[in-house]
Amino acid sequence: MHIALVDSSRVVLKIITDQLEPRGHTVSTFTDSAAALAYVTETASVRVLITSLEVRPISGLELCWSARLLADAKRPLYIITMSSAQNARNLAEALDSGADDFIEKPPGAESLHARLRAAERLTSMQEELIRLAETDPLTGLLNRRAFFARAQAAADKVGPHGRMSAILADIDHFKRINDTHGHDVGDTVLQAAAKILGSEGIVGRLGGEEFAIVLPHKSLEEGEAHARRLRVLAADLRVRAARAPVRMTCSFGVSDWSEGATLEGMLKRADIALYEAKSSGRDRVVS
Ligand code: GH3
Ligand code: MG
Ligand code: MG
């Protein structure tokens, strides 16, 4: 696991690092608690934060609190506090500040490893729950809620003067595929379509046979080019079925960020373009 370790003493940092690294952990050490907070906030791979309560410039309790708030809420972070003065008050304060565990300093190697095994169990389970909550089970793409959350986070990063484009894709006459070949084949077609559509960007299944793609930093022209490639790939696909190979086509609506720079507005314009693609004959890209 990637562990961020914070203590005012380089000697303590060295002792603990020497216990952790031989067991395969990656350790990033800090004597400055503000630097540690910035690092943990920005570095998604950090699973465990071990901090002494006696650190500066921000206190260990504040560090726990801020790391809890600032680390992406969708990311498991296990926090272990350490203090040489182990007493009930420190323990309660640490846990109330968002810590998961409290150990005496310096920690014994065996108890530290046991606590890290607990951390690994818990964070793996959290990670799996987050994955399940974000994924559409049929296609493996983001579900509707996760798509909007990710797309909004990307939009916030891009900012009003950046570039971004969006594609809405909808399988043409999908109902006929279900009616002709059965629902199971319909499901297989959805999975095959998702594999093609999911190749780039933030991609979600919004419902039924409708998909959305957000391409951060891509212009309208780049979004159109991507949609045209996807259209050809979808039309060329043959999905195996009992009777005969099943073909499909998709319609695409493309828009960009430039008018108003809101996710909602951009997707609304893509939806209008998709409607136009449908009403003008399907199997095409409109922007
Ligand atoms: P259009 O070209 O206008 O988009 O026509 P369409 O038939 O694709 O669209 P319509 O909205 O009429 O039908 C969508 C169908 O998709 C109806 C619904 O039963 C089917 N569907 C929705 N979700 C699933 C799914 O998870 N699996 C399967 N097999 N079918 C689904
Ligand atoms: Mg429809
Ligand atoms: Mg459809």
Ligand code: MG
């Ligand atoms: Mg539809």
